[in-house]
Amino acid sequence: MSMDRKDKAQPDCDVVVVGSGFAGIYALWQARQRGFSVRGFERASDVGGTWYWNAYPGARCDVESYNYAFFFDNDIVRDWDWSDACAEQGEIQRYLRFVAERCDVLKDIAFDTKVLSAIYDEDTGLWSLRTSAGETVVCRYAVLAIGALSDPKAPDIEGVDDFAGEAYYTSSWPRDGSVDLRGKRVGVIGTGSSGVQAIPEVAKVASEVYVFQRTANYVTPVRSGPMDSNVVARLREDPQAVRRAFRESYGGHVPLEMGEERFVELDAAGREQALQRAWAGKYIELAFRDAHLPEANAAISDFIRQRMREQVDDPWTADHLVPWDHPYGGKRPCMSNVYLQTFNLPHVHLIALGETPIERIVAGGIRTTAETIPLDVIVYATGFDAISGPVFAMDIVGVGQRSMKDAWVDGPMNYLGTMVHGFPNLFLPSSALSPSVLSNMATLAEQQVDFIFDTIEWLDAHGRPGLHPLPESQEHWRAETLRFAERRPGALTTKSWYSGANVPGKPRVFMVYCGGFKRYNETCYGELEKGFPGYELLETPRRELRSR
Known part of the structure; x- marks a missing residue:
């Protein structure tokens, strides 16, 4: 006006x-x-x-x-x-x-x-x-x-508009239930948090799934299931005290669990035991009280890499899903209890773009330096600006x-x-x-x-x-x-x-x-x-x- x-x-x-x-x-x-x-x-x-x-x-x-x-x-x-x-x-x-x-x-x-x-x-x-x-x-x-x-970040890939099939973005997924991936050949570009969460679900219904990964990310277990009723009761007892405690913390919340010992005070056996407990308890990023120290972070990073490789059957796929190029926390870490195991399914394929980059998207799918992969659907899990x-x-x-x-x-x-x-x-x-x-x-x-x-x-x-x-x-x-x-x-x-x-x-x-x-x-x-x-x-x- x-x-x-x-x-x-x-x-x-x-x-x-x-x-x-x-x-x-x-x-x-x-x-x-x-x-x-x-x-x-x-x-x-x-x-x-x-x-x-x-x-x-x-x-x-x-x-x-x-x-x-x-x-x-x-x-x-x-x-x-x-x-x-x-x-x-x-x-x-x-x-x-x-x-x-x-x-x-x-x-x-x-x-x-x-x-x-x-x-x-x-x-x-x-x-x-x-x-x-x-x-x-x-x-x-x-x-x-x-x-x-x-x-949302637009894909920086040549030929995006040339694709003749269906295309969806995790950042603006249709809310009307109209997306039907059953029996279709689906390519997913991106393996950040959105990709890690979406890919196992896509694999449940698609006939073939091709995961296009630029860089590997750490993937650790996530908590699931009902919350401990005793924990909930404590949080509800005095919410304002919880609110104050959050603001007095490092990350704006009080972790449900964290390691009780310091990395620098433990020997090799003690560190391994602490890491095993943290992995089982799903607080691996806080395995030690001094997890922020570079040497503690390096131990946590190596431990996660080892656990990740153990969950994937094919050695080549396992090796390429592990982030060797950065320490834990250098990028936004991902969490899932099923992502890595999804690659053990015969219809799920990893395309390591570091070795065979995407040349362009074509009407029938995605062309890499090694092959043209026919697709019915492309899911862009390419994140945000x-x-x-x-x-x-x-x-x-x-x-x-x-x-x-x-x-x-x-x-x-x-x-x-x-x-x-x-x-x-x-x-x-x-x-x-x-x-x-x-x-x-x-x-x-x-x-x-x-x-x-x-x-x-x-x-x-x-x-x-x-x-x-x-x-x-x-x-x-x-x-x-x-x-x-x-x-x-x-x-x-x-x-x-x-x-x-x-x-x-x-x-x-x-x-x-x-x-x-x-x-x-x-x-x-x-x-x-x-x-x-x-x-x-x-x-x-x-x-x-x-x-x-």
Whole structure:
């Protein structure tokens, strides 16, 4: 809609929230709880964010359900019963719908509506967001809860449009049940988390399955089945104590199990026993108290490789499914109890692209340097343009008409993972240089949204119209992110989507803060307690403290 200058000086609402996953739902609720007027926009037809779109067969979370959940409301914790220790996609999406209904935020969300642009007006200090419905909404604060894994990565393979068969993406799988793979020859490109989960399900019904693997990934056992009722009872006894404990931890959650001994204090026999216990208990990544040490990580990596090879009958296939080129954690590890064994089936074939790369996709299938493989269906499990991709999918323009794409031309720059210099009052939860994908995303959503709205309330209480980080704060934070990444085995030596290596031409910047959730939370609130010394506080008098 068109607006004259007078209209632009008045906001339609205090806050606009884009997205309705974990962070979006909680942000809408927080806005209402604190007395702000708010509107939400969601491009999907329902809440859930990534868990709405990732509806491919086998999709599930590999974090324990009772950790990967909200803890801000005691009744929500106590009233929702998870059916599995690590819930499948449909259950997680139903859970998020349950929370949205309980918090009464559905009325604030315009579904099937994409936000196309967000433009900052320096004269008024307001943001104008234009939607796919043709509406422009003006607000004081914009919260882009668009997630880290929401912008699908297009396959960088020649001939994608030439294929005459069916093609599907794990990142946007049809939800209407129309996909029928029974008796068909199916090629799956990609062996990250989505591929590892989907391939065993595809193999149950397809006549032939060809798995096109660029790089091998670690695959370890995942918890499954009902949760221990005693564990559930302890979590429900005092949810707020659990919430506080999560924020005091390294990863934003309290592991159900972990090793009791330190690698450096054990002899060879003791280390082997600890690794065996951890594998059986499905906590191999935390086999030792000091599992973060390079020497402990190397032992864990070697142990996982050995266990992986033992599950695959064919020596060539086993050898090619094992990740020899990076340590455990260098890439996003995968979890499955059935993936490796799937390759023992006679109709499942591994195509190692390191030896026989794809030349192009043709009408009848996929042509490699060795052969043309006839296919009826191609499944692209090629992942996402992670972390920065969702931000670039929107036209964001800040101070001096500078776009976010220009500000991040050399890779993401921000302070505390939530705000960017030159984009006042624009908040980016779950974005770059925050704990994001290396933490419990549910805990992170609560922590960042709390910090965002505590910041907004501070600004109102002190009569300030807004703030944005100082350039030197961003430089410091990027250096801190790099400093902690250097301590993480494989973080800076492995090609992964953590650093954008999966997208040709994308700047190689490690995008995840590895300093631990406790340190991150304390750094955020240290800024608030000291009056935001790392930010520029805007001086323009506020014309209106609330929307019309």
